[in-house]
Amino acid sequence: MPMPISPKPDHAEQLLPKWTYYEDAWFEREHKELFSRAWTFACVVQDIPQPGDYRAVQVNRHGIMVVRGKDGEIRAFHNTCRHRGTQIFEEGKSGNCRHGIVCPYHAWTYNPNDGSLRGLPKKDLAFPDMTLEDWPLHKASVGVLGDLIFVNPQAVPEDDFETWLGSMRDTHMWPHKLDGLSEKRPVRYDFAANWKGFCENAMDGYHLSYLHDKTLMGPDIECQRWDAVGRHWVVFSEAEERPSANPYTRIPGVDTSKPYPVVYQFFPNSGVLSSPIFFSAYTIVPVAPEQCYLELRTWMMPREQQPQAERTKPSSTSGHGHIMPDGKRYISIDTLSCHAMESLDFQIEDMWVCEQQQKALHSPMMQTGPLARLGETPLTWFQQHILDYVPLDGPEMRVAAELHDGHEPLRSAIPTRTAVAAS
Ligand code: FES
Ligand SMILES: [Fe+2]
Structure with a gap:
């Protein structure tokens, strides 16, 4: 019997206590109670x-x-x-x-x-x-x-694949076919942060115009649309009035004359980027409570079909990091030759801010404040799914909450599995 899925929330709030982003016992529970039952x-x-x-x-x-x-x-x-x-x-x-x-x-x-x-x-x-x-x-x-x-x-599996997908296959499918595309060098981004921090960053629409003011430059929250499909988050790009001036060759079949799905975050830790010029699939691999890596594979139209000026560019990334014998490019903050915020790679900017947030978690003063009603509601929804699999209502967890936070956490705001099922 699949677990009930809570609907898209109408407000944004932090449901997970901060110690769930660094506590060993919680991380072990995530492996046992979530990842060992999840599709990736x-x-x-x-x-x-x-x-x-x-x-x-x-x-x-x-x-x-x-x-x-x-x-x-x-x-x-x-x-x-x-x-x-x-x-x-x-x-x-x-x-x-x-x-x-x-x-x-x-x-x-x-x-x-x-x-x-x-x-x-x-x-x-x-x-x-x-x-x-x-x-x-x-x-x-x-x-x-x-x-x-x-x-x-x-x-x-407790949830068979089609149940886990929800209506995705019928309602939100990308048109990209990998046959005929050419794979770029895979990239692995290693960073010192909890895996959930990265997922939340990926779903946070509020930061796009600010953290990424040199790279993505938006869109602003009032222009964003996201859909809840099963437990998966799908964000849309606005329709193009005319094909953008992007220099890369476009992938056939991607209709940008109306809003189209462009980023998919599959719960819990996989994703897809489905742009008119590239297609990427990724996972965020949880290594330790404060260590994870993003493994990203990208496909584009073959090099010989790209404009001459683009053929000599190193890859879909900005060329940071090191190529290892396994053929992948490895990128981490400490191996950059410039500051992360000068890298002109939005993934590196995200990785940097996730590490900054992770470091702050250990300050006794750090508590998450209010979340943006537009732009940050997907975080609440994502955290609710985590709590569906790894409930926070056991006595052990109450003791842990008191030990770590030193005061009552947002416990009253945390819906239990029973409450969600009843809603
Ligand atoms: S461990 Fe595989 S054959 Fe012995
Ligand atoms: Fe970002």
């Missing part, structure tokens, strides 16, 4: 085009292999061997396993179609009484939206 963007169908193709991805704390079976079906298994648990495929690696998923340690071999254990060396000598059927790879679940593959670590 993992990779794209173009990563595994042929039968037997696989891609190993990190989905929050879970190592997952996404495999296209010999029958063409896409499935997901936990990337941990049933013998002594070794990670079978290295994270980020792709390849083909149509002849079997073979653990590198002792060569236990699994069937790529269903994860069953097909064989192992010296079975009669080493494991004479063992029944192979008892030791399949643990199954995870996959869902496909457009070209994006999402993974849920549960073999039988």
Whole structure:
């Protein structure tokens, strides 16, 4: 039975106490009670085009292999061997396993179609009484939206993929198709902040004209529209009176003559940017209570179809950071050669302000004040979803609240799961 979803709020307020942004015990609860039950963007169908193709991805704390079976079906298994648990495929690696998923340690071999254990060396000598059927790879679940593959670590998710999507597929789908586009170098932004701080920043429409006065420059809150689709936040771009003067080649099929969805934040920690000139998909990976990274993949029209002047530009990012042997660009505040606010990269500006906010959380004086009625209501809605999965009404949490805040937190304002269900 899916959990009830609270409607779009009519006001903005901070529901989560500040210690939920740095407390170890709460972070552990988020992994157990939220991420282990959630759908997260993992990779794209173009990563595994042929039968037997696989891609190993990190989905929050879970190592997952996404495999296209010999029958063409896409499935997901936990990337941990049933013998002594070794990670079978290295994270980020792709390849083909149509002849079997073979653990590198002792060569236990699994069937790529269903994860069953097909064989192992010296079975009669080493494991004479063992029944192979008892030791399949643990199954995870996959869902496909457009070209994006999402993974849920549960073999039988509490919310099936379509329930989790809500009406997204029918009402808010982007027109972009990745076939025919060319992928840019992936970028990983590492920063010292809680993952929720980044999600809230992404949904905060109030800061766009101020923090980003050199980059995005708006839009102002009175011009913003967002829709609640399931637990997902979708923001719209205004219609263009005439195609913008952006120098990059436009992606066919994106109709900008009317307002169109341009940013999607899939609850809890995935997102899509669907612009007329690029398409990006990302996850915000929670590493520790005060550490996370944004992993961003971007596609554009192929280089040979871009105007001559744009072909020599380094990438969709501003060229900060370092390219590592895995082919990704890594960016963090401490490796910049200029101040973050001079970087002319709005993601770096966001990363910087998230770190600034995280640092302030530890000041005894810091408490969140009023939130903007326009622009910050998505934060309230997002926090409500967190509380649906990780409720704040247990006795342990009350003790933690008093210990950390030293006074009554916004507890009376925090709807319990029961109250939400009744509303
Ligand atoms: S740990 Fe995988 S075969 Fe031994
Ligand atoms: Fe921002």
